[in-house]
Amino acid sequence: MRAAGRGRKAQGKTWRDDPSVPSSRFALRSRPHAPRSTLHALPGVRRGARWVVFGALALALLGTVLVATAWGSVSIPPATIARMVVARLPLPAGWGGAVDWPAAHETIIFTIRLPRVVLAGIVGASLALAGATYQGLFRNPLADPYLIGVASGAALGATAAIVVPLPAALYALGATQWGAFLGALAAVATVYGLARVGGRTPLTTLLLAGVAVGALASAATSFLMYWHGDKLLPIYSWLLGGFGTGSWRQARSVAPYLALGAVVLLPAARLLNALQLGEEGAQALGIHVERLQLILVVVATLVTAAAVSVSGLIGFVGLIVPHIARLLWGPDHRTLLPCCLLGGAIFLIAADGLARTVLSPSEVPVGVLTALCGAPFFIFLLRRSKRDVF
Amino acid sequence: MGREMRAEGGGQGAERARWEDAAVPAAPYAPRSTPHAPPPAPLVEVAGVRFGYGERAVLRDLALALAPGEFVGLLGPNGSGKSTLLRLIGGALRPAAGEVRLAGRPVRGWSRRAFARRVATVAQAPVLPEGFTVAEFVLLGRTPHLPAFGSEGPADYAAAGAALVAAGALDLAERRLGELSGGERQRVALARALAQEPELLLLDEPTAHLDLGYQQELLATLRRLNREAGLTVLAVLHDVNLAAATCPRLALLHGGRLVADGPPEGVVTPGLLELAYGYEAQVIPHPQTGHPVVLPRYTTALGEGA
Numbered sequence: 001m002r003a004a005g006r007g008r009k010a011q012g013k014t015w016r017d018d019p020s021v022p023s024s025r026f027a028l029r030s031r032p033h034a035p036r037s038t039l040h041a042l043p044g045v046r047r048g049a050r051w052v053v054f055g056a057l058a059l060a061l062l063g064t065v066l067v068a069t070a071w072g073s074v075s076i077p078p079a080t081i082a083r084m085v086v087a088r089l090p091l092p093a094g095w096g097g098a099v100d101w102p103a104a105h106e107t108i109i110f111t112i113r114l115p116r117v118v119l120a121g122i123v124g125a126s127l128a129l130a131g132a133t134y135q136g137l138f139r140n141p142l143a144d145p146y147l148i149g150v151a152s153g154a155a156l157g158a159t160a161a162i163v164v165p166l167p168a169a170l171y172a173l174g175a176t177q178w179g180a181f182l183g184a185l186a187a188v189a190t191v192y193g194l195a196r197v198g199g200r201t202p203l204t205t206l207l208l209a210g211v212a213v214g215a216l217a218s219a220a221t222s223f224l225m226y227w228h229g230d231k232l233l234p235i236y237s238w239l240l241g242g243f244g245t246g247s248w249r250q251a252r253s254v255a256p257y258l259a260l261g262a263v264v265l266l267p268a269a270r271l272l273n274a275l276q277l278g279e280e281g282a283q284a285l286g287i288h289v290e291r292l293q294l295i296l297v298v299v300a301t302l303v304t305a306a307a308v309s310v311s312g313l314i315g316f317v318g319l320i321v322p323h324i325a326r327l328l329w330g331p332d333h334r335t336l337l338p339c340c341l342l343g344g345a346i347f348l349i350a351a352d353g354l355a356r357t358v359l360s361p362s363e364v365p366v367g368v369l370t371a372l373c374g375a376p377f378f379i380f381l382l383r384r385s386k387r388d389v390f
Numbered sequence: 391m392g393r394e395m396r397a398e399g400g401g402q403g404a405e406r407a408r409w410e411d412a413a414v415p416a417a418p419y420a421p422r423s424t425p426h427a428p429p430p431a432p433l434v435e436v437a438g439v440r441f442g443y444g445e446r447a448v449l450r451d452l453a454l455a456l457a458p459g460e461f462v463g464l465l466g467p468n469g470s471g472k473s474t475l476l477r478l479i480g481g482a483l484r485p486a487a488g489e490v491r492l493a494g495r496p497v498r499g500w501s502r503r504a505f506a507r508r509v510a511t512v513a514q515a516p517v518l519p520e521g522f523t524v525a526e527f528v529l530l531g532r533t534p535h536l537p538a539f540g541s542e543g544p545a546d547y548a549a550a551g552a553a554l555v556a557a558g559a560l561d562l563a564e565r566r567l568g569e570l571s572g573g574e575r576q577r578v579a580l581a582r583a584l585a586q587e588p589e590l591l592l593l594d595e596p597t598a599h600l601d602l603g604y605q606q607e608l609l610a611t612l613r614r615l616n617r618e619a620g621l622t623v624l625a626v627l628h629d630v631n632l633a634a635a636t637c638p639r640l641a642l643l644h645g646g647r648l649v650a651d652g653p654p655e656g657v658v659t660p661g662l663l664e665l666a667y668g669y670e671a672q673v674i675p676h677p678q679t680g681h682p683v684v685l686p687r688y689t690t691a692l693g694e695g696a
Contacts, residue, residue, distance in 0.1 A: 042529070042550055042563065043560075043563040043564045044524055044525030044563035044564035044565070045525045045526060045547070077650055083561050132630075139519075143495070176557075242462065245665040267539040268539065270536075270540075270541060271538065271539075273522075273526075273530060273532075274530050277519070277530065278521070280482050280513070281513065281516070281517050283481075283502065284480060284481075284482065284506060284509075284510070284511050285504040285506050285530065285531070285533040285534055286503035286504075286506030286507070286533060287502065287533065288502060330480060330521060330522075331521035332522065332526060333519075334541075
């Protein structure tokens with residue numbers, strides 16, 4: 001397990017008998033080193049298993065996508081779906097096999113089910129990645145991506161966009177989505193600005209400011225809902241969240257933010273580990289803590305806001321997926337973040353698949369389902385694993 | 391743990407035994423070089439430093455210099471500014487007036503990474519994030535030696551391994567941080583700091599919460615690193631007797647000022663203890679080593695009042 005993934009040295013050797021490795025200043029000269037050892041690098045470093053886990057999760061994601069796309073009132077076998085996708089790839093002729101499915105099925109898959117599944121996957125990955133980042137950043141297992149105002153800001157923005165009479169053309173362009181996105185960013189910017197004291201942003205102040213701004217925005221949302229009783233249904237269904245209107249356009253608009261999150265947050269995983277030493281401890285390791293915190297907050301917020309803007313408020317994903325990943329694979333963010341990325345997608349695709357099939361033809365709000373399946377599993381893991389989470 | 395294993399000759403050729411054996415600090419260490427004749431340029435200079443939290447002044451016009459390779463114990467009553475001084479030197483705080491210099495350059499002039507490659511700190515209550523293994527935690531000490539988004543290579547494993555060995559914590563490498571006892575936590579925190587391969591090690595009461603045996607063992611480890619690897623050590627210590635027995639030089643803080651600085655015989659005296667701690671004591675030389683030993687007098691508060 002430890003030996004996998006680090007091909008630089010022959011197996012069975014350690015740093016102790018590799019002559020190319022410069023010896024440390026603190027290597028003891030008065031003691032001979034152990035000449036041979038089966039330990040590969042350093043006992044207690046769990047690295048190799050990481051790539052096995054990533055591979056398994058990626059396969060699981062692929063399977064979930066196929067199964068979820070196959071689910072529905074019209075049953076289409078996953079194998080057929082796979083061949084449909086292959087047929088659309090720019091491959092040499094004859095690779096995809098014969099087209100033996102009705103054209104209507106292809107329409108169902110490519111204009112209704114697949115965009116919805118992809119969107120759910122992107123949103124799940126975004127929320128879980130952002131959640132894991134926030135939990136690491138605040139060193140608090142109860143942190144979730146909605147902690148510092150994203151949710152309440154997005155709700156206010158979306159509500160405002162729904163109640164303000166806008167030309168229909170703007171709604172077609174996603175006015176609600178933009179309202180939610182800008183509302184979320186404005187709320188977090190306000191929170192961060194309020195929490196900034198003399199060039200520093202203490203995390204506790206950030207949390208308190210998040211609570212205060214969140215309460216303010218929620219009050220404003222409630223007022224708008226009360227004042228525009230006729231718009232209650234669209235507002236409420238947005239707040240509950242879901243992918244009923246999922247489209248390729250929405251998926252395309254969110255994907256870049258998830259890509260940004262992955263490009264910035266995954267390489268920062270080791271620094272996120274170092275932040276677990278506390279602000280002073282991390283600073284003593286030469287890290288610009290304030291700058292790192294700002295970057296992490298900005299990126300995680302962008303990722304969350306984009307996800308929320310297309311899906312509404314889906315709770316529990318950003319809280320529970322990182323927890324499950326941590327319980328299963330440990331707290332190292334270099335394992336945790338990619339696992340959250342993949343696991344969040346799997347989780348939300350599965351939840352949305354259930355949401356639209358359990359009570360078919362009517363749909364269960366997916367947020368209800370995420371809580372319904374997430375909470376018991378979480379409790380089970382918590383009871384099973386007696387060791388502390390953080 | 392380490393105490394049981396201190397007995398020599400544990401390994402009988404079995405591999406596991408030799409790993410454990412290597413983790414035990416060995417007794418005799420030859421000094422690396424002959425003592426330097428001319429006083430070298432100071433590694434740390436604290437010049438006219440003033441500092442306060444709000445209105446309350448903690449340090450007033452403090453001056454202290456450490457030569458490379460020195461081992462200095464910082465003594466003083468609660469609230470005398472010991473920890474503050476350590477945090478100022480470690481760069482966590484900025485002086486209100488005066489200057490702290492490392493290798494001749496003001497602390498503020500150092501980049502954080504370069505500074506962290508030279509100075510490591512063991513905090514009074516080190517934060518050990520549970521769930522990580524000891525080895526993973528110690529590897530975090532390599533952060534200043536790695537590019538911001540880089541990951542560890544063989545040299546980092548070597549440094550972390552050597553740090554674990556030097557701190558007597560190699561046998562803990564696979565344990566999780568949440569499962570460690572008080573003495574093990576201190577050794578692991580020390581190993582993390584050593585993995586930075588610093589020139590200067592700052593310790594804030596490293597022996598607090600440790601039992602007598604661990605206190606002695608930890609200080610012996612530090613002394614050995616000081617002698618053998620030339621590590622400069624500045625440690626805030628609570629136990630005056632232990633400090634006097636270990637440190638060739640002691641500095642006594644009182645009310646934010648340095649009231650004594652020099653070899654233990656000149657610092658651990660009844661007069662200075664009375665001044666700094668308000669503690670009436672007798673000081674006698676240790677029957678074997680000659681180090682000053684503090685004996686309480688128990689006259690005023692305890693004896694007469696009862």
